[in-house]
Amino acid sequence: MQVFIKSASSISPQKTFGQSSFLTEPVEYAGKKLTCIEPDYSGIIDSKLIRRMSRIIKMGVAAAAASLKEAKITMPDAIITATAYGCLEDTEIFLKKMIQNKEEMLSPTAFIQSTHNTVGAQIALMLKCHNYNNTFVNRGFSFESAILDAILMLQENENNHVLAGAADEIIDTSHSILSRFGLYKNEPVSNFDLLQSGTKGTMNGEGATFFVLTNQASKENQAALDAISTFYKPQSITETEKNILSFLKEQSTDINEIDIIITGKNGDSRGDEIYQRLSHSVFKTKKQVHYKYLCGEYPTSTAFALWVAIKILKHQSIPSILGMNSDSGKPIKRILIYNHHQNLHHSLFLLSAC
């Protein structure tokens, strides 16, 4: 079922939050990670609460609040949150103290805020919202599950507005552990050159991005989300190709009708091979843009990709940092997002201009 995106708000490593311009001043990072440019929270969150909140909670709550404000919705009919890693900062604080203090003399604050549903719960608490509230935590499918749940909510009930989004944070410890798995580049690299490196590893990323989705058509909607699909551990590139083509077919469209493909290419030669292969098969001759050199790699990064797609459709222009010139006046009608997370979690989003 087609649903509409009423608003989209993102706190990311780029200047995305509270900006009317669209990625006009790209931010460069050198090193192994891209971390969020955080706003001044004082106008967004109650100052008493800010002090207690970890970074992921602040970012999640602020992105959600901004998204509601933009949509002019005070009380969403559902709050659906995605996070792959959960509240890492509070988890680490409690875990570390517990080990160092040998399970004695612990304070509950970090534990209370360590549960994966904290961001969703804090949004509900802030709004005094008693409606449906859910949190999905399945790695590279977390955000996709949240969006599917949102679509189902809109399909099952009338006149609904669903707030859905994702939040994941980098902490020093998670970065250090994930680095030991060999996920990031060994050599110094600028995020702007990430996709051309041709070596193993990518750059770590994070972000909090929320959307208000609705089933009501309106001129004010920013884009339409036609469909979403996920597939897990495809056994071959052929299966991936087949899944992409059948996804489009189910939506009564085909690749020729897609104006732009946004891919999850992340500069890691191991995973990028899949995108490379697709460029020569199903995506052949299609315009492709990539987003991970702007936000880094993390399991819920597709929320940032969705934000980019919505803004392209809304502004009917492609920022030059995305490396593709907007065509002379030709309208951008349809965008396909294809991402895979470690070749385990593959996802597709199909969007249309309103």
Add this chain to the structure above:
Amino acid sequence: MGNPVLVAGVGVISAIGKNTAESLDALESGRAGMGEMHWLNSVHKSKLPVAEVNLNNEDLASLGGLPSSVSRTALLSIIAAKEALADAAIDNLEHLRVGFISANTVGGMDKTENFFSEFISNPQKGKLRDVIHHECGSITELVADHLGIRHYISTISTACSSSANSIFFAARLIKNNILDVAVAGGTDALTKFTLNGFNTLMILDPEFCKPFDENRRGLNLGEGAGYVVLVSDRLISSLKKQPYCSLSGYCNANDAYHQTASSPEGTGSFLAMKGALKQSGLNPSDISYINLHGTGTQNNDISEGTAIKLLFDGHYPKMSSTKSFTGHTLGASGGVEAVFSVLAIRHGFVYPNLRLTTPMKELPFVPEIKFLKNEKIDHVLSNSFGFGGNCSSLIFSKLK
């Protein structure tokens, strides 16, 4: 209401048994699962009773088929999920759209704790294999891979209501024709992280818990896993055995009161129960049995009790908290209690609320303290409420 979603199979493991048969036997004979810690290596060993599954990781591994080196949370999950699938005995699963929708609260934290104690002294130390399955979703995937489920996989984490929400979500995926079959529920192993977390909140009972008792002092933590196999009624003619019941109602609401405490009036619980009744098209008087959330904390039981009073005033169904047997299995509790609810319908059972001696003064009803057989159980309401105000209620109904 749409077409009903049917329960075709159940599987459970907890401190009272490693399968449904053992669990029912314990429920009938009043045998609680709490005791002194055996497997969890905590300094609170002699002070805080827990409801542990009575098997070490090696035994769990040989029972479930996963390597004993993985998180206990996955080891528990696979045993209950396999039992549920075997129980459902659905032919041609490979030709159906099958999903695995699981839930847990701390993923592979039991292993992360080992990793971290070495890691904090030196960031190059700690075995990576102990932290590779830290994420909640990773536990689900270990089990899904072993079960051969690939079509749709998801994990929910909403604290103590996690697996009620995974059953709820799975049912909607079936109703919306995205899946034909779903294995849905949740799992959680005891960890030092959660034990100490709950201990700092001062809501752990140093004795065996007494849900809905005037003199209740808190909860006992437990561990386990519980799954139901949900099938679309489109499949009913191809099932080899009669489904147990239908999942006729479900609702998720938020208390929006406090990060960990429930509102005194039980707003979230009230809305969840009321919404589930509305969705199933039932009246409060239609409910035969409520499987209470009933943790045994001061706060939960008065909050849940107040909501029940408001909603069921005048026609209280039989009710009990089976956490008096299993302890609070957190992310697994909604799944474990869904299995007990389904079995209550199948066998006409009402389970006892153990150790209830002094009913709560504020409440006009008293949970059942005896095991009842041959009851007419048509509709069971199962409550799961959690941190973050996340409240969910499920209703299982006998097939007409």
